[in-house]
Amino acid sequence: MKVVKFGGSSVADAEQFSKVKAIINDDDERKVVVVSAAGKSNTEKIKITDLLIKLDDLRLKKADFSEVLNKITDRFLKVKNDLKINFDIESEIKIIEHNLKDCSSDYLISRGEFLTAHLMAAYLGFKFIDAADFMTFVDNEIDMQQTAQKFSKLYLSNERVVIPGFYGIKDRKIQLMQRGGSDISGAILANILDADLYENWTDVSGILMADPRIVSKCKRIDSLTYGELQELSYMGFNVFQEEAVQPVRIKNIPTKILNTNHPHSGGTLVVDTIKRNSKQLITGIAGKKNYTIITVKKYQLNKHLEILQSVLSIFQKHNLIVDAVPSGTDSFRFMLPQNELKGILNVVISELKSNCNLDSVFVNDNIALIAAVSTELSSRPAIAGRIIQFLDKSLINIRLVIQEGSDMKIVFGVSNSDYEKTISNIYNNAVGQ
């Protein structure tokens, strides 16, 4: 059986709903359907989740929210009326309206998925199962065992059901996942049900090797490994949530990224291992701009772990999440998104300088990190050298090179202004031949 997840753009309006129905009707094995909240489409310019966030903000400020509430209501009513869906969405919206005085933000924001799933279930003639009845958080993570146990009481094998993504339950209260979290909900269901395939339907025909806004005519990645996908998602690809990889990876459930608007145009298959014969050096390139690199130096730093500890405690005190790499016996580099340091960079630097007994502290701002990802890198470490050579030829000033412990990616740090040039250069030399 297949678990299929439809993203926001796939369920944005009546036309998209009908495409989903055609896809479902095409294959009896598509039994468990997970949906996001109605998103953007040709006719709809704003995601329901964003409208709900706005609604939440207005009601907390005690401002007038009637216009936003009407917009949300109209969108669901339009889908219902256009498709003549026999479901009393009006009553469901009334309940939400009634709860507006004292409900939590997570409850309110999750209603996009809740209402979309109800409409979709009625439209397809499938049973609705609420994620709040089984998707269980313990601390901030889904407890797979409890979730599976509760789900088995709600789901009869072979049943066809629709389930809202993006939220679960924690201590009897609705808890949201991160943005784009329906990918995670779908992956968890695929895991629990030992699905033969997890289909993730989006508005792109698979994952491209690089950002098509930078590389025109960018090739598609036909297949890649879970590890490669995780690295690419972490480094900025936003087709599939990074945290959705693990649930399918541990059960080795093949996962496909497909396009609701072009269901037969192929997509990207994600699997455990791939035998590649091509001469292509890398699988994909992803990157993020606006990083700050803080380099700390101390003679024989590798022998003074107490110093490193005091450096880390300063980052911890400011709640900063850092990627750290040793860069020789005397120095360590820390990479942080620039916006996390906004307003506190000077404080952090002066604390590092005065509290840690370091020889020096350097800051490099406006750095872009670009990752070239491939499982081949472990068996062909010289690939890093080749990429450096052709970047050097193009006069790109590489500030930093990290070959990750996973052996699956090389990260280059360049100035923000060299970001696009570096990506197209790596693509043209390492992929595009």
Ligand code: ASP
């Ligand atoms: N609707 C949520 C969002 O816009 C979750 C999702 O799409 O998976 O992020």
